[in-house]
Amino acid sequence: MFALRDECSRMAALSQYHDELEQEFGKQIFANADQHRNVENSDSIRLRMEEAELKLQYRKWMAKDTRDEEALYQVFRKLIEVRCELAGSLGYPGYIELGYQIQNRRDLGISEVAEFRRQIQKSVTPVLTEIKAKGIGFCDVPATAANADELMQTITTMYQNLSDETADYIGEMRRKELYDLGTRTNKRGNLFTCCMLPVVKLPFIIGNYTGKGMEAGYAVHEFGHGFAFYTAARKQPLYEFHRSSPAVNEIHSKTMEHFMYPYLDRFVGEHKKDYIRNHHLQQLENLLYRCAIDEFEHLMYDTKLSRVQLCELWADISARYLPWNRIPLKEIHQGTCWPRQTHIVESPFYYIQYDIAQISTYEFYLRMKDNYEQAWSDYMRLCSEGGSKSYPELLKTAHLSDPFTGNTVENICRPVIDELLSIL
């Protein structure tokens, strides 16, 4: 289906109606088709197939109960080589440049992303190090809902009260029973996700609720993705515009986690403060971890690193971003601790987008506290635009700062960190 859709947009881009289509639907309509043209030639198709086969092998090795580290490394090594060859065959100086192109980063360069990581490290690492040194970590937060049905009831109440738009959405979701939040034998565990149903323009939400308070937040997050899709699909004529890139889609869902705050007593009762503390700690630690992964991705394609060198590299990066998380020397010398984050293999240079979205999410959160009405109307505007505009244009639509200019990261993270410190 994706291949067919790509083919359609390519034909449209090459057709005699190119200009008329752009006039009707905006410049964004051909942004993706243009991007494909820059990352494909006849050689690349063979190498792409090789890459897909290696990803499959990697997945198989990862799924095994007893892991053969050397075999896993060999697949990883080969994958890096194939990607570098692919970049060379397409005329890119290295795989990083091609990776950026595949991620469709027109306005964003390697140095901007490095500066973004630097600001996060500077703003977050020292504070989290202090908090961890005091032995403060995540704590268990029980939820009030005893089962998935009760959780759905609480989510319904929240969405009904939040706004007319979310009330309509949750009503539709309930009428059509487009969710499955319970845990069952043989159902895949540990997963909260959201699938989009393009024809009915509604999502389907999947979860594995086991009664933990933080899981209620994961479910609200997925319902947030669904709401954004539901909204854009009703405003935007083209399916391509019903969603945006993860750097924007994750703003929709993560911000919904903050619109949940006024309803927290319904979700977690008296544990509201613990929930907020966990939530902030988790988001801040994730910010750092993703930066570490992104930096690793920028260095792993550079040279032919051995297994041990790959581990040394990761230990060094990880020690800078997450210094409380020391990797044992033994693991480094055995060559078993290079990061197993699947995104590195499955979708290079993708992971940092969650961090980019987190900064805008914090900005929305600060706005909510300051001017709730404004925050909601900006949020609705962002959801309504879907993927019909470029990333910088979408930020402007929602009156959001560009996370890549000035001290945006620091200015936005500071008040959130202060709030966390005040509730420790």
Ligand SMILES: [Zn+2]
């Ligand atoms: Zn998400």
